[in-house]
Amino acid sequence: MTPTNEPAIARFRELLQIPTVSRTDESEIQWQPFDDFLAALVRLYPRAHETLSREVVDGHSLLYRWPGARGGEDPLVLMAHLDVVPVVDEEWEHPPFAAEIVGTGPDAAIHARGAIDDKGSLVAILEAVEQLVADGFAPERDVYLSFGHNEETAGGGARAIVALLRERGVRPGLVLDEGGAVVDGAVPGVSVPTAMVGVAERGVMTVHLTAREAGGHASTPPAMPATARLARAIDRLHRHPFPTRIAPPVRAMFATVAPHTPQPFRWIFGHLAVTGPLLAAVLPRLGAETNAMVRTTAVATELSGAPGENVLATTARASVNIRLLTGDTVAGAAERVRRVIADPELEIEVRHGSDPSPVSPWRGEPWRRIAGAVRDALGEEIVTTPYIQLGASDSRWFTVIAENVYRFTPFHLTRAERDGLHSHDERIRVDVWLRGIGFYRALIAAS
Structure with a gap:
């Protein structure tokens, strides 16, 4: 300086x-x-x-x-x-x-x-x-x-x-x-x-997942307590991510950088009509940023449960932060979350959201x-x-x-x-x- x-x-x-x-x-x-x-x-x-x-x-x-x-x-x-x-x-x-x-x-x-x-x-x-x-x-x-x-x-x-x-x-x-x-x-x-x-x-939305039960002492838990049902829902979301695809801005990005890459990247990026599906499948494995380029992402953030370590949770709640890829919608993502979780007794509420x-x-x-x-x-x-x-x-x-x-x-x-x-x-x-x-x-x- x-x-x-x-x-x-x-x-x-x-x-x-x-x-x-x-x-x-x-x-x-x-x-x-x-x-x-x-x-x-x-x-x-x-x-x-x-x-x-x-x-x-x-x-x-x-x-x-x-x-x-x-x-x-x-x-x-x-x-x-x-x-x-x-x-x-x-x-x-x-x-x-x-x-x-x-x-x-x-x-x-x-x-x-x-x-x-x-x-x-x-x-x-x-x-x-x-x-x-x-x-x-x-x-x-x-x-x-x-x-x-x-x-x-x-x-x-x-x-x-x-x-x-x-x-x-x-x-x-x-x-x-x-x-x-x-x-x-x-x-x-x-x-x-x-x-x-x-x-x-990308669009952004927050979904609240809520599992409820009668509660009671932690020494006599039910077969599927609220916390376990909530954890199962989060695990299902994690194991069934949104599908990958190459959205138009990402397609344009690859076309722009293609001349500045060696083979075989130049051919792959320059022929996305052929290579796009394979590239979309590979990019998530290369890191968090490239994963987010090609799919809507969902991750559980805030978690809450019982007020004490020996108390069953009457309410277990998670906030799920969803970032919508261009072309996806709040309504479509909410429907997919319900379908993947597949638990009619779990409350699923869209707290707020905006499309891409x-x-x-x-x-x-x-x-x-x-x-x-x-x-x-x-x-x-x-x-x-x-x-x-x-x-x-x-x-x-x-x-x-x-x-x-x-x-x-x-x-x-x-x-x-x-x-x-x-x-x-x-x-x-x-x-x-x-x-x-x-x-x-x-x-x-x-x-």
Whole structure:
């Protein structure tokens, strides 16, 4: 890092040190850090706040507008979120909200909750805007910044922003939110780094499984207690996963990377009409990410049972998190869960769900702007490719007002760094983060 970059790094670290932790039960949220974060943005980015209008939406979400010379025609929307997931302090090698810099040179990394997800993008966007304003740049199109405050839970802030823009007749020409990163080796056989730009994201739903019984003392259990029936249902879901298939965005991804692979991968990826079913069967064996590319996934998460170790559970419950592949639906997945579990006495309730997002085009001018910013700011050797965003993001709410909605985090991340998302020891290398600022500068300049 150079002295020129030190103020930007200091601003990033200060914002990472503010514990804007969101929780599913909003009554448990400490709101003062959110207020502190919003106030810090005004202080740290004075030029941006003098030039862009700012609205606080739904309590703590932010909507900025940078007027362009062409007015409201096909505006650019850059998205991020300021909330982070909770931490277990003792699991971290470095304190999660200290934002310590560990290592030197190209290995220097900032360790903090939110370093990647998603303050890395939020602060990089503001750094890019602050620099461009200082340079006297004026955009051709309107530029909006949409920063949600509860993406990790309800997403209500982003929904409120979309409702506001819709009411004002705003139809974005390009929306970019967090998503895939620049990665190495994510696709088998690919030897070049790839910028994985999500053109769609999987749907998400939660199903509650509930087994009930009369209860009693654990010394005299029935033949099939509630906990066993619940465990049997979870085991059936695990042993009978959703079928695999190659969805259109994944098909496009393989076609894009095929020229950058040796044989036999080049032939396999280039002839999916023939090889698709075999490839879909093999990919789940190569890892969790490739498995999620080709099937709807279901996994039991929260479990609850008896209140004591010597008490039979009158109610045993599990939450099942389901992520829907493009082409599947909430209704279809719920029906399959009931069929696989095959227990009419077990209660199966869809608590909430949203179908997969529409698929955005991977051709055309908006796509070329993203690919051009990747090439100009991150490296000419990087291949920009469409893919399916495996997790959910706030961008799904924007699909009702925009056709070109993409999901890309402009950081070159290792496998270990990606594993740090929502886990302990989340971190980002300083040089990688600084190059991300250049990506946002290039994208805004091209808009």
